[in-house]
Amino acid sequence: xxxxxxxxxxxxxxxxxxxxxxxxxxxxxxxxxxxxxxxxxxxxxxxxxxxxxxxxxxxxxxxxxxxxxxxxxxxxxxxxxxxxxxxxxxxxxxxxxxxxxxxxxxxxxxxxxxxxxxxxxxxxxxxxxxxxxxxxxxxxxxxxxxxxxxxxxxxxxxxxxxxxxxxxxxxxxxxxxxxxxxxxxxxxxxxxxxxxxxxxxxxxxxxxxxxxxxxxxxxxxxxxxxxxxxxxxxxxxxxxxxx
Numbered sequence: 001x002x003x004x005x006x007x008x009x010x011x012x013x014x015x016x017x018x019x020x021x022x023x024x025x026x027x028x029x030x031x032x033x034x035x036x037x038x039x040x041x042x043x044x045x046x047x048x049x050x051x052x053x054x055x056x057x058x059x060x061x062x063x064x065x066x067x068x069x070x071x072x073x074x075x076x077x078x079x080x081x082x083x084x085x086x087x088x089x090x091x092x093x094x095x096x097x098x099x100x101x102x103x104x105x106x107x108x109x110x111x112x113x114x115x116x117x118x119x120x121x122x123x124x125x126x127x128x129x130x131x132x133x134x135x136x137x138x139x140x141x142x143x144x145x146x147x148x149x150x151x152x153x154x155x156x157x158x159x160x161x162x163x164x165x166x167x168x169x170x171x172x173x174x175x176x177x178x179x180x181x182x183x184x185x186x187x188x189x190x191x192x193x194x195x196x197x198x199x200x201x202x203x204x205x206x207x208x209x210x211x212x213x214x215x216x217x218x219x220x221x222x223x224x225x226x227x228x229x230x231x232x233x234x235x236x237x238x239x240x241x242x243x
Contacts, residue, residue, distance in 0.1 A: 012057045012075055020068050023114035028064065031121040031158040032057045035129065045111070048132045056125055062087025062218070085203040092196035093120055096172060099192050103185060119168040127166075146204050153195040154231060196231060213217060 014032045018025055035055055041049065058074065062084050065072040075098075097117040099109035110116040153160035154173075157180045161170040180189045 001076050002153065005065070011220070014057050015060060015064055020118045023112050024068075027118040028060055028113040029073065030118050031125070032060045032222060037126070043147045045133055047222065049129065052125070052129055052132060055086075056121075056128075058083040059090055063091045066091050067094065075107060082206070085199070085206045088199040089196070089203050090121065092173070092192070092199045093169075095119045096192045097186050099176045100172060100179070102178060103188070106175040106178075109171060116172065120172065123166050133236060143204050143208055146200065151200050151204065154193065154200070 009131055015028055017029060019028065035049055038050075061072065061074050065074060066087070068217040093114075094117050097113040097120070101110065101116060103115040107113070107232070110198065137145075156158050157177060159170065159177045163170045169243050176189065179185050180193075
């Protein structure tokens with residue numbers, strides 16, 4: 001019989017308005033905002049959505065800290081150190097948006113690099129949400145996909161993304177692929193595409209080896225996995241609010 005684990009979900013204070021200058025402040029405020037609820041969610045779906053919203057708020061705090069304000073204190077940093085690798089992935093994407101927007105015509109789809117970054121982040125957020133609400137394959141399948149379908153393509157300077165389902169990320173990597181072929185900005189490709197590839201590798205390794213808790217879902221239940229231990233998580237065992 002599975003153990004039932006009591007879990008406190010902390011309320012994460014978002015980055016305050018005017019944490020940085022425009023247009024980046026608006027982008028950060030947008031990305032850390034809540035998902036739009038179209039109709040009432042089941043208790044399971046609502047709980048998963050709240051957990052993901054909290055995680056993304058922490059991802060953005062890591063981005064802000066490393067890009068603009070090293071003295072910024074991550075809320076409950078010890079508890080959310082496992083969010084740092086994803087923050088590094090997003091920081092690498094942010095830096096790519098800045099560099100590519102400045103030199104490639106594809107950037108003209110967006111008024112500035114901040115809007116491009118905002119658009120990519122919302123693609124990734126909804127992809128994360130769909131993965132939580134409609135799980136398939138589990139952790140090993142996800143990491144295999146990430147390494148073989150995404151990271152390996154990045155190493156070969158190829159674009160693995162779908163123009164239909166990931167148009168904003170597709171444009172970024174497509175622009176990089178074209179820049180690489182022209183050989184006009186080799187430092188951009190090596191430094192910034194290289195940084196994204198490395199951040200994704202670190203993220204994959206961290207998730208593969210980490211003993212931090214992560215979420216598993218089936219048709220009826222939510223579970224917390226901690227190392228070899230698996231705990232049943234139910235609405236009755238969760239405290240929503242400050243922990």
